[in-house]
Amino acid sequence: MAAGVAAWLPFARAAAIGWMPVANCPMPLAPTDKNKRQDELIILNVSGRRFQTWRTTLERYPDTLLGSTEKEFFFNEDSKEYFFDRDPEVFRCILNFYRTGKLHYPRYECISAYDEELAFYGILPEIIGDCCYEEYKDRKRENAERLMDDSDSENKQEGSMPSLSLRETMWRAFENPHTSTLALVFYYVTGFFIAVSVITNVVETVPCGTVPGNKELPCGERYAVAFFCLDTACVMIFTVEYLLRLFAAPSRYRFMRSVMSIIDVVAIMPYYIGLVMTNNEDVSGAFVTLRVFRVFRIFKFSRHSQGLRILGYTLKSCASELGFLLFSLTMAIIIFATVMFYAEKGSSASKFTSIPASFWYTIVTMTTLGYGDMVPKTIAGKIFGSICSLSGVLVIALPVPVIVSNFSRIYHQNQRADKRRAQKKARLARIRVAKTGNSSAYLHSKRNGLLNEALDLTGSTDDEQHISKSTSLIESQHHHLLHCLEKTTNHEFIDEQLFEQNCMDSSMQNYPSTRSPSLSSHQGVTTSCCSRRNKKTTHLPNSNVPATRLRSMQELSTIHIQCSEQPSLTTSRSSLNMKSDDVLRPNCKTSHLTTAIISIPTPPALTPEGESRPSPGSPHHSTNISTTTSNVVKVSAL
């Protein structure tokens, strides 16, 4: 029942007094209001703006957030109101939905923001009222198309993909020829052969030269063997290409159903059918016809040309307008043909022998071609002929602007997509900078932590607190998480330049090396770090050396190298152990630190989950500490 009608229910029930005098049976008992609770005002505080409504208003739709017990999660005990940290503008529309039963979509609102709010409050977008539904659906479709373009180009631009199977790489190469040079070569080769095939078909029919016997032969029959060889070569290339595409397609069934594959099949079938039925006179007519289909090879160009694809897409999207055009034209043709036939029936030697024969005249006239092979001679015929040509212009001119506007919209969309793709590189670069900013923040704080330790050792304690306060709690907790990961794997995070430097150093240190085990471990290091990009599997030469000893030796030798270059890092190795305790200690000191974990929404709220992960790693954690302590001792002995 709609919201407004419920208010009139008491009136209707009171008016039922009118039935009492003539009622046959006694009236049933009225339902008692079990819920004697007074209807109360609920305060909804959305980002500071207070909305008030009755509880029953919200309970009209019990499967949404506001109408169910889910809103209790947002109840603030202190102020006795429900606080939502969301957009108050959109909330206006949502609350109106509860009040009036109709959900409206404001035009100025961004479609994805609106969708997010609807998802948050648990309201299905299908409830949007008729007045706003068209607009909503249109904008949603536009947005989805744009997002699809974006995600497509994103997938294509990903630099280092995880190793794909042969099938997937082939499919990517087919779909986007810019991924590798081989794909580009393949693209151009197929394009060339399509062109060759089409030109062959055309030239085949040109009469070239006379054969003694005074018959003009088309080139196809004169150089039959040459043309046959060319045709065979083209068809073989096309067949191979089709089979490769079929092999590489992620979903073969869907690939076989698509337009392009049908065009491929139609382009190569005539050749094979021709091979099968050779020189059978009865069906040679059909065989000749099949040659017509070779011209479909020209449609294979649509894979190569963006414009052709846009044209095809436009025609497809204007299918209804085209259908209307065709239908109205057919109607007009039939009408005018009939009229012309009967008008010209009287005149002698008229070309309008039948109504179908007049079709030709009508079509030629309506499209303003006017060949002149059929001309009306009677006056009535001429009058109707002129009306026919005038109306032809009108009928054709009507659907054309619709088609043109569709084409223009799709074309501009494509242009925008191309522009966005060009700007994407800059955007991705900026995102990458932000990401490295994150990771460098961690390394930066580690160095600050070392500074703390250095200052600690020298005895000045007041600076320590100053530096540690500069990072926010979330940052320090995130750094702690990364630190735990380091401890689990017994490797440290370093930034790019240092890593490259290490690579180069360890490769340089190959030559002047005193210990043979360390030489092998160096080699292991070099091959692993420099070949890591190619993901080659390396095996350590001295694999009989027990794992831990080798690792510790390797660490020692790399530390030895580092000692000479960067003294600060050696202190880092020794102080890391102390740092972990240091980080643990603040956690016990002040309890308010731990509360802050949960008061902030979004990813940091999930850090408890992430930070608890090291507990399965804790058995490793403990033993790693033992190995590092043993290593630290050795370092200081050096």
Next chain:
Amino acid sequence: MLTLEWESEGLQTVGIVVIIFASLKLLHLLGLIDFSEDSVEDEMEMATVRHRPEALELLEAQSKFTKKELQILYRGFKNECPSGIVDEETFKEIYSQFFPQGDSTTYAHFLFNAFDTDHNGSVSFEDFIMGLSILLRGTVQEKLNWAFNLYDINKDGYITKEEMLDIMKAIYDMMGKCTYPVLKEDAPRQHVETFFQKMDKNKDGVVTIDEFIESCQKVSNDKCETFSYSYQLAKWP
């Protein structure tokens, strides 16, 4: 004579072309052929799954959190996933924000399977709370149980060396490339060798839950600070 021949051939041609187009149209109507490229419409008609959690009181009874903690947790959860459930892609995205240097998708996948106790492909708020309740407020036994569940990828009750190797590789993937000392290709394998030998008491090639708990507890007795870490996290208002 010639014209007649050509006329009949022409008519034949026209006839065959019309037949072929008609058959294509028929196949299209029957749905066997598809003339459209991936249509956007299909993706839109997919109904968004919505999930509402249990009542606050019920969750409070089932887990070891107070009402206020549940409220705070729910707000964060709902902000990130308004539909009320987390699917694997969203989870991987969220998790990868913490480890910008490496690739955390594999580990996030294992974590997701550990949280998704009913294996329906999505983590609801209840699953999330149950997992957190064990991890933050559970007994040592429960926590180790959860860790065992995480390591046991196919949930058959045994941890094989391959499963542990998968987890180890996933953890090492999160470190990324730029580490010091340089990450070697077989570092995960060596790591697994060391720990598997310690855990697999009866050398039968698999680690059962009892062996797992026993070996972890033995280690933790020496280094009790590792469990005080989770104790610190559990100290909430």
